[in-house]
Amino acid sequence: MAIVKMNKFILLLFESHKERLLEVLQGFEGVQFINLQNEDIVENYEDLKGLSKDEVGEKYKLYEENLSKIRFALDFLQTYAPQKSTFLSLLEDKKEISLSQLTAVMESNSWNDVYDELKKKEVILNDLHNQKTKLEGEICALLNWTNFDAPLKSLRELNFSIPFLGTTSKQYEDILVRDFNKQIMNGCVEILNRDNQDIYIFALVHHSEEEKAQELLKKFGFSTFSQSYEASPFEIIESYNSKIKQLIIKEKEIKESIKNFDGEREHLLVAYEYFNNLILKLNASNNFLKSEKVITICGWNPVENNKELEALVKKSIGNEYYIAFNKVDEEEASQVPIKLINNSFSTPFESILEMYSMPLYTEVDPTPILAVFYFMFYGMMLSDAGYGLIMIAVSAFALSKVNNKERRNIFKLFMFAGISTMFWGALYGGWFGDLFNYFGFNPPKLLDTTTDIAQIFILSLIFGVFHIFIGLGIKGYILIKSGNMKDAIYDVLTWYLTLIGSILMLMRVGGKIGTVLFVVGIVGLLLTQGRSSPTLGGKIGGGIYGVYGITGYLGDIVSYSRLLALGLATGFIANALNLIINLFPSPIKYVLAPVLFLGLHTFNLVINALGSYVHAARLQYLEFFSKFYEGGGKKFTPFKLSDKYIKIIK
Known part of the structure; x- marks a missing residue:
């Protein structure tokens, strides 16, 4: 319908009233602050020069720390006690709570105790993990030494012999054994194991030939293996595996105990919204300037809300304020945030416009016209009445469960797309392709996609010409x-x-x-x-x-011939799927047919619904908008209450 008229307001108040005013404006959700701390803005306004930047305050750091703790607790719970998600749960609205109730609940909220307990469990889990990782590393280091079946401590108890236990490169195996046997008179060498790169050696020599053996092994890059263990490598591995099993059991017990905190998730969510709201309120100060005692606030708000805004200011801080509303100058038009207002049919299609770009304040809102053509083009491209019926049923069910405005608009868009799809599908006689033909019934049709291709092509071009002419008319x-x-x-x-x-x-x-x-x-x-x-x-x-x-x-x-092409593709693929299902011999066909029908047609619906969504938008963005639309506007994002997990109502 239109772009909401905006104006700029300038508000002066004593610093002592700031916190109370911000609390009220946060609940009002009708103003978007202008960042007066931006140096470019200060340069353009002489009256702002000399003022200092406002600050978030001392409590900000504390609130951030609390919010960080809550995020950790929620993420930790989600890791070890994830919430079960079903299709119906996706349709559930956020829990609603008033701001006064939120404050009251926080007085008895034990979120900090929950955080402390979860933090302790994280420390324990990390310690168990580190122990397990260390043992697994030790096992990995010992695996290639399992052929040495004597206790390693026995090597330290030898009186007249010197043991050598270590590794060297596999390429030296033959020459090392040859030289050892040739040069060492009182000793022996054994290859315990091999891998892709190294050989694992055990050598034993008389103590009189220790230096000679060391020199020989050193020449081949011998790397000594630690002999600090007591038992044999195999026994040590068995012992470590036993310890790892015990650690895993403890780890499972801790993880199971974390699930007992699932009931505390609600307290954490409430605490998150509470502190996030406080942080949002403090962050607003980063937009303000101040003198010694007075705060200067500037922002955008809809013209229709001027009286309500001033009344709220007066009610919250009394008469100790100054507020002025200024019309949008030509030079400021590109900076004005955009808020659209449309009827119940067009509003769901605003999301299509936003994906491209919001209009500039000086432009017209193309949403109503976009809505009509997108509605028509989408159905013409998907063009199967059976698919449209499914889309209508699913979206109607979702709308009966959802109250959230934004999510309802998504399902409304889905429903309108289904209505258009059902209309064009009935026009073409397509009900899950040619399904009814297999039951001896030929649905009535005004246009046959097998014989009237030329007529549908001409109709597509007519729609295109009409669409483009309207775009030119808007430009005019x-x-x-x-x-x-x-x-x-x-x-x-x-x-x-x-x-x-x-x-x-x-x-x-x-x-x-x-x-x-x-x-x-x-x-x-x-x-x-x-x-x-x-x-x-x-x-x-x-x-x-x-x-x-x-x-x-x-x-x-x-x-615009894609209106024909995609419409034919949906129908022909559906017909092909029905033919494939019918090729199975009886009685197997009667068992497989329902399963195959559901799976294959669901796939066809999803793929072609996505294609229709994209190509219907493309016709708007490239063929239609290119005739008149500049875009580049920024959406109106008012200062408001946090609602990431819980919807806070006034």
Whole structure:
């Protein structure tokens, strides 16, 4: 319908009233602050120079610490005691609580005790994990030594022999054994194990040849294995595995005990919203400037809320304030946050517009027109009445469960898409493809997708021309409204004449009227499209390039053939799926058919519904918006209460 009219307000108040006012404005949810601490803004306003930046206050750090603790507790609980999620749980609205109730609940909230207990359990779990990791590392180091079956402490009890236990590169195996046997007279060497890179060696020599053996092994890069263990490697591994099992049991017990805190999750969620609201309120001060005792606040609010805003200020802090409302200047238009207001049909389609870009404050809201065409195009591309019926049923069920405004708009959009899909599906005679034909019933149809392809193609192009003409008309309206009548004639009327003339010529109707309109339009484009260029050559080049733009319009119109293509694809794939299911012999077919039908058609519905969603949006963004829409506006984001987990009501 329209973009809500905004104005800028300037509010002065004593610093002692700030906290109370922010609490009221947070519940009001109708103002968006302007960051006066931005140096660019201060430069443009002489009255703001000399003021200092406001600060969040001393309590901010404490609130942040509390919020950090709560986040940890919630994440920790979600890891070890996750909430069960079902389809119906996704449709549940957030719990609602008033701000006064929230404050009252916090007086007896034991969230801190819950955090302390969970933190202790985290410390225990980390300690158990570290112990387990250490033991697993020890086992990994001992695995290649299991062939040494004597207690390792026995190596330290030898009187006349020196043991060597260690590794060297596998490439030295043969030469090391050869040289050892050749050079050491009183000793032996044994290869205990091998892996891809190393060999694991045990050597024993008489103490008189210790130095000779050390020199020999050193030459081959011998790396000594620690002999600090007592038992044999195999026994040590068995012992460590036993300890790991005990640690795992303890770990499971701790994790099971964490599940007992699932009932405390509600206290944590309430505490999160409480402290998050306090932080949001304190963070608002980062937008303000102040003198010794006075706070300066500036922001945007809808014009229709001026009286209500001033009444709230007066009620909260008395008469000790100054407030002024200023109309939006031309220079500020690009900075004004955008709030849209539409009827119940168009509102769900605002999300499609937001994905592209919000309009500028000086533009028109294209949502109502976008809603009509998106509604029509989506159904024409999905075009199966059975699929549309499913979409309507699912969205109707969801709407009966959900009260949240934003989520209801999503399901309303889904329902409108289903209604359009059912309409076009019935028009084409498609009910889960040609399902009814297998039962001897041929549903009535106005357009047959197997024989009337040319008619559907022409209908798609007609919709495209109509859509583009409306986009041009909106551009003309914007130009006329802004006082640029000549631009409306040069950039809109000339294209209307050119396009209408070319269509009449192609259709061979209207006699010479089409030729006249086309020629007048082309001449108009040649003479006007280069008007902004300062040179004659530039004007001529701009005019020629402007005429060349007709190819772009031709491409835009042909692009609407996707309305035919995607509609046929959905139906033909559905028909193919029905044929595949019917190919199974009896009686197997009667067992598999329901399962296959449900699975295959669900897949077809999801894939083509997504494709229709994307391509219906594409026709709006590229073919329609390119004719008039600039975009670039920023959505109105009022200062409000936190509602991440719990909806706080006034």
